[in-house]
Amino acid sequence: MNLSARPGDDFFDYVNGAWIKAHPIPANKTRYDSFIEVRDKTEADLRDLIEDVAKNTSADQGTVEQRIGEFYRMGMDVDRIERQGIEPLQGEFELINNISNVSDLQSVSARMLEQGLDPFFYLYADADSKNSRVMLASLFQGGLGLPDRDYYIRQDNESAKTREEYVQHVTKMFVLLGDPEDVASRNAQTVMRMETRMANASFTRVENRDPEKTYNKMTMKELEGFAPGVDWRALTSELGYPGIDEFNVMNPSFFKELSSMMGDEKIRDWKTFLRWKLISSSAPYLSSKFENESFDFNSRILNGQEEMDPRSKRVIRTVSAALGEDIGRLYVKEHFAPESKSRMVDLVANLKKAFLVRIHNLDWMESSTKIKALEKLDLMEVKVGYPDRWRDYSGLEIKNDSYVMNVLRASTFELNHGNYGLDWAGKPVDRTQWYIDPQTVNAISDFNRNTITFPAAILQPPFFNKDADDAVNYGAIGMVIGHEMTHGFDDQGRKYDKFGNMTDWWSKNDEDEFTKRAQMVREEYDRFEVLPGLFVNGNLTLGEDIADFGGLTMAYQAYRMSLESEPEKIDGFTGDQRFFLGFAQIWRGTLRDEYLRTMVLTNEHPPNKFRVIGAAFNMPEFYQAFPDIKPGDTLYRPEDERPVIW
Numbered sequence: 001m002n003l004s005a006r007p008g009d010d011f012f013d014y015v016n017g018a019w020i021k022a023h024p025i026p027a028n029k030t031r032y033d034s035f036i037e038v039r040d041k042t043e044a045d046l047r048d049l050i051e052d053v054a055k056n057t058s059a060d061q062g063t064v065e066q067r068i069g070e071f072y073r074m075g076m077d078v079d080r081i082e083r084q085g086i087e088p089l090q091g092e093f094e095l096i097n098n099i100s101n102v103s104d105l106q107s108v109s110a111r112m113l114e115q116g117l118d119p120f121f122y123l124y125a126d127a128d129s130k131n132s133r134v135m136l137a138s139l140f141q142g143g144l145g146l147p148d149r150d151y152y153i154r155q156d157n158e159s160a161k162t163r164e165e166y167v168q169h170v171t172k173m174f175v176l177l178g179d180p181e182d183v184a185s186r187n188a189q190t191v192m193r194m195e196t197r198m199a200n201a202s203f204t205r206v207e208n209r210d211p212e213k214t215y216n217k218m219t220m221k222e223l224e225g226f227a228p229g230v231d232w233r234a235l236t237s238e239l240g241y242p243g244i245d246e247f248n249v250m251n252p253s254f255f256k257e258l259s260s261m262m263g264d265e266k267i268r269d270w271k272t273f274l275r276w277k278l279i280s281s282s283a284p285y286l287s288s289k290f291e292n293e294s295f296d297f298n299s300r301i302l303n304g305q306e307e308m309d310p311r312s313k314r315v316i317r318t319v320s321a322a323l324g325e326d327i328g329r330l331y332v333k334e335h336f337a338p339e340s341k342s343r344m345v346d347l348v349a350n351l352k353k354a355f356l357v358r359i360h361n362l363d364w365m366e367s368s369t370k371i372k373a374l375e376k377l378d379l380m381e382v383k384v385g386y387p388d389r390w391r392d393y394s395g396l397e398i399k400n401d402s403y404v405m406n407v408l409r410a411s412t413f414e415l416n417h418g419n420y421g422l423d424w425a426g427k428p429v430d431r432t433q434w435y436i437d438p439q440t441v442n443a444i445s446d447f448n449r450n451t452i453t454f455p456a457a458i459l460q461p462p463f464f465n466k467d468a469d470d471a472v473n474y475g476a477i478g479m480v481i482g483h484e485m486t487h488g489f490d491d492q493g494r495k496y497d498k499f500g501n502m503t504d505w506w507s508k509n510d511e512d513e514f515t516k517r518a519q520m521v522r523e524e525y526d527r528f529e530v531l532p533g534l535f536v537n538g539n540l541t542l543g544e545d546i547a548d549f550g551g552l553t554m555a556y557q558a559y560r561m562s563l564e565s566e567p568e569k570i571d572g573f574t575g576d577q578r579f580f581l582g583f584a585q586i587w588r589g590t591l592r593d594e595y596l597r598t599m600v601l602t603n604e605h606p607p608n609k610f611r612v613i614g615a616a617f618n619m620p621e622f623y624q625a626f627p628d629i630k631p632g633d634t635l636y637r638p639e640d641e642r643p644v645i646w
Helices: 007-022 034-054 064-076 078-084 087-097 102-114 157-176 181-201 220-226 232-238 252-264 267-285 288-303 311-322 324-335 338-361 367-379 403-417 470-487 508-526 538-562 575-585 593-602 608-616 620-625
Strands: 031-033 121-128 131-141 217-219 246-249 381-385 444-446 451-455 529-531 589-591
Touching (some): 007 608, 064 403, 131 252, 157 181, 181 252, 220 246, 267 288, 311 403, 444 470, 470 575, 508 538
Antiparallel strands (some): 444 451
């Protein structure tokens, strides 16, 4: 803590100032905060586990040990990767080079889609938002090399500079592929022109948050009529799924434009475009000249990272992502205590009780809507630690040929057999599946399934400490639990009923009241200045902001309900004060300016500091806990500017 700061002027610095000063951002990171701190510890644990497995070079083909060990050893064999260069991808480049017509183009792009290279768009299966018992094939816009469509469209100086640097980066990559400088420069301009055309037809991040706008169900015949430039039947057949007959076309404007581009753009330009998609996606798994150039633009220029992570860290992340539950099974066996799971189950139950009381006592919601809200809360399923049934990766072949080809094979396996795999299209939703790996330092809410999930890896200090004071745990992991619960009732989650179906279960009056209160939250966050002239986008972050505010409110209520008597002071702080300190401490950290810019444009979460002051300064209980915060203090928020939602 920085006790020289006044809580009412900078509560974030008051709680976290000394920690931040003692933890400058390392050269190999874009930020350093509690999430990175815990992620580093988790990755160190994973490294010990994976390296131990990798010592066994005689494991039987197709076993868990063989998959993990072979994948890791191939990723760490730098000498072989350097010798091979782009040779492992030579067959893929030849396929692109041999394209002579639109049919060839779409056939090769289908192969690339299957390999996780996603040249134009993403195709996967997810629960049908209006029939949540069935999985539906979904099409989502893609094709862009910059982080978001706004990078191509915004006219500010920073965006223009980024576009210039991007074209230079694409040029350098084509030179590394062997193109003469002048040809590489023309190719980069072609890529930029085509991506800009796609960007102009793409949904904004705010539009992509809207489940109604992104629900556009079409039969195969309707899709063929809507976007005839793409041979959709040939695509699904080449992928091995000729029976797929329904799609959710999430971004119609994008697919309409892509259809037109198939006829408008020259084949030679499409070949250039696909060469770019192949090398840009594969670069992190190739020889150093490609990996370094990819890092230089995507990490250094866009996010301010000065140095790469050590190779072992990079490879562990790749292996862990590809073999998520294989790795997760090893991780929880060694690093997840059973008592942590039982403690979490109790905390979740207490948070649910608190939420129930809050809903009962809302003075702005009619009883008919309350009943449905309570039913949704009651049916909300909670998953803690790890799945009861582990995924089977036996169909994934990991070979001793090249690192990059193992990455592509893993991506192919995922597109077909993953939890969002096309195998599931048209089949019933499997509610036993997890959609986040146990070793992930995060938590998620799933509107379609009405579930919230807390993986094993987030259940570590400072988020959760089984030996800590209850006040701190309720402020930290309690707030995270409440946050995920509230997501089911945020500006978008509230549109789904207790079964996960998108349907209107609100009275008109309650909907208007909610919208009015949510608008106050949006306006608050719009005023948060992240860097000079750069403000939080309250429309983009609204769901997270409501979830933070609701989660903190619910966690506080649960904490108070858990007390049999008023707790004693510890280090001079009351129980209520420790609750808010515990909350603020999980967001401690510093972010590089470049990363902040990217985050504000592309991320639905506001930067850490604003998550703390946004939620806490809306709560009357916060002012009661810190009575020295008064009108006139920098962060003081008058009562009539504090919304009450959940």
